[in-house]
Amino acid sequence: MLKELLDIKKEMEPIIHDASVKLNVIAREVITRIKEYEIYGPMIDRIYLDNAIYVKVMSSSRDAKSQQVDIKNGFYMVFVAPEKGTTQDIKNRLKIAYESFDDKFIKDLIRLYQRFKEILSKTQATLSKSSQMNIQIETNLGEASANLKFNINIKYFKEGQKLDKNNIKSAGSFRDTKTHINLIVDKSLDSRICEKLLDDVERYFIGAH
Secondary structure (H helix, E strand, O other): OHHHHHHHHHHHHHHHHHHHHHHHHHHHHHOOOHHHEEEEEEEOOOHHHHOOEEEEEEEOOOOOEEEEEEEEOOEEEEEEEOOOHHHHHHHHHHHHHHHHOOHHHHHHHHHHHHHHHHHHHHHHHHHHHHHOOEEEEEEOOOOHHHHOOEEEEEEEEOOOOOOOOOOEEEEEEEEOOOEEEEEEEEOOOOHHHHHHHHHHHHHHHHOOO
């Protein structure tokens, strides 16, 4: 399963890069004072909820408010800026400009990320069945840091349990030069169980990779 994830990540990375360049070029044709806004995207973290990617345009001004602006099917803008005339004009002009964003970027990223999530869901189900615990897998796919190190956090928790920085520990990890898989558990979990969880991940997720 890990190999499949890495293959999808490899396929997505150049698309994310090219889409990011295009989103910035479009925005800079509208925003003349470059330092006043930051452009982030394509953001893919909400595809599984919204079935859409988005671009985030953030003002450096105080009292900024967030607005979601629908651009086209599968693509929207999150515009974070003060609610005043000049910024609303920029928002409206960006909405029109972003309509030219290539549909192929949108369709390819949604398709690939859905495959990515399907593999994660399958992995969660397999590891949950083996451990008799709930599983949540988080990655940094889509973030700039993923190009240097692909982080995969596998969180194990019992029904009704909430993990936070005060009650967790690492049950162990697997890493190579570009991928880091970390198992996160309740800090009171027995070390023998941690060893079994590591064995499960190696057997069912990493496999022959």
